[in-house]
Amino acid sequence: MFSEKLECLGRSKKSTKAQRGPDAVLDRVAACVLEAIDECDLQVKQARGLGIGAPGACDPDSGTVIFAPNLGWKHFPLKKELEKRLNLPVFIENDCNLQTLGVYAKELQSKPKSLVGIFLGTGIGAGIILDGKPFSGFNRTAGEIGHMVLQVGGPKCACGNRGCFEALASRSAIFKMIESAVKDGQKTALTDLLGPGLEDMRSGDLRKAIKRGDKLVERIVEEAAEYTGIAVANVINLLNPEVVVIGGGLMDALEDDMMAIIVETAHDYAMNGTDHGIEILPSKLGDDAGITGGAVLAKRQTK
């Protein structure tokens, strides 16, 4: 729950539980919204609207999620279904676009004319903001940077191709490389921390291992940062945005280890003259980027 001035007044968090089907997901979203409002000692009728992000292609005009592979949704009327449950105007947007919108509105005082937000987590996605508005392209899928090929013939990606950015630098890719190194007999502090099977490995564990002087984890994280820098350079060469922001759970945990390498590599690979004055920044909003973007969306649409 946010104020007019984009201050967070209260919050609530729930896992999606997509495997229970869309009705259960909608009920959980609605309950989560009501909890956040209650947390602020307010009532639904005092809220102006709800802005929500979905992990897939969204049509904000019709309020439909066109497709969201991880939820198994196709042409799903998210706006209508949530408005039924909440008696509030609902506005939808792709989750990465929403996060980037949050960064734009709350974090960047310069209000750049063009902004790309790259979010490193289990997967990798991006949002594009042009003239203050999300840009989503023909099929509303712009920003699928995780599947930009950086290394033809490189490691296998979940999408079926090889050498995608996501297969080289996401949390899943890093975990896979560590697991494979451990199987090959390489040593890492992570086995002391988590046991020989590396159960429940999280981004924060990588941070701890590096602090303990773990050279294997350090090298793998540095390589992921280099690939991220090359991806940023590709974005600068192709789109030439005024600002590139890097966020997501992996970044939140490993900013100290990754950010300097990302920036240096991006400038190395950006064509001479294309990167002058372009800012490459870490987002400090963390998980709040998305909900802030939701508030911006609702505020804009109910003016």
Place this chain on the structure above:
Amino acid sequence: MFSEKLECLGRSKKSTKAQRGPDAVLDRVAACVLEAIDECDLQVKQARGLGIGAPGACDPDSGTVIFAPNLGWKHFPLKKELEKRLNLPVFIENDCNLQTLGVYAKELQSKPKSLVGIFLGTGIGAGIILDGKPFSGFNRTAGEIGHMVLQVGGPKCACGNRGCFEALASRSAIFKMIESAVKDGQKTALTDLLGPGLEDMRSGDLRKAIKRGDKLVERIVEEAAEYTGIAVANVINLLNPEVVVIGGGLMDALEDDMMAIIVETAHDYAMNGTDHGIEILPSKLGDDAGITGGAVLAKRQTK
């Protein structure tokens, strides 16, 4: 010289001769414009304006070429200098943006909301048209797709990096691979056509060699087409334009050998659901794309 309806009434062509310095280049451009007007039995005062493309970052508002490495120009007042020489309103734009604008206005009846034009020649560049207007980004260098990395650690590029699209699929890259294969003792019909030193090799010679059943040239051209398809997929994943057009001298000569592979590879590498309905087309305008774009620019600005 173009009519209001974008019909070409007459033309003239001159090499740039950048090594003679900017004054000589400007004189040659001015002479070329006068020849084209004379070719139509018209006079300068009957022309409404001149639209011109420069190979580099351009600021259309101030009429300045910010930098054009191949000409050795930096902050060069192209508009002002040509207006002095021609007594005509002059409008400037990046050359790849101008070509893409020409394709948009003359070749694409659908007037897509978003269009990327990729031009394969000695180098590789791209133009981006959003809502009918060139998009050039913060440093006016958007569209430098030739330096998008597709193959980290791949072949050396003229820009100093490795694995750029241009180092994998441009005419120069193809020629280099053929020359290196010939040095390694591989056989090609090109040595019959051009002599053992492969002097003055052109795109058309590749076409001739393939027609003669030259397997070496065929394989190298097919690989370049595959890399181009992957670059197109990267553009679809990131920007999701409604239409992607492929042009340039290499494409003009080798469309029959490259286009089907480009389209198939692009669909293979575009993420599932992102490429639905997106058209990937060869431009039929050839050299005329740029001059048509120039006419569109001049027409729009003098309305």
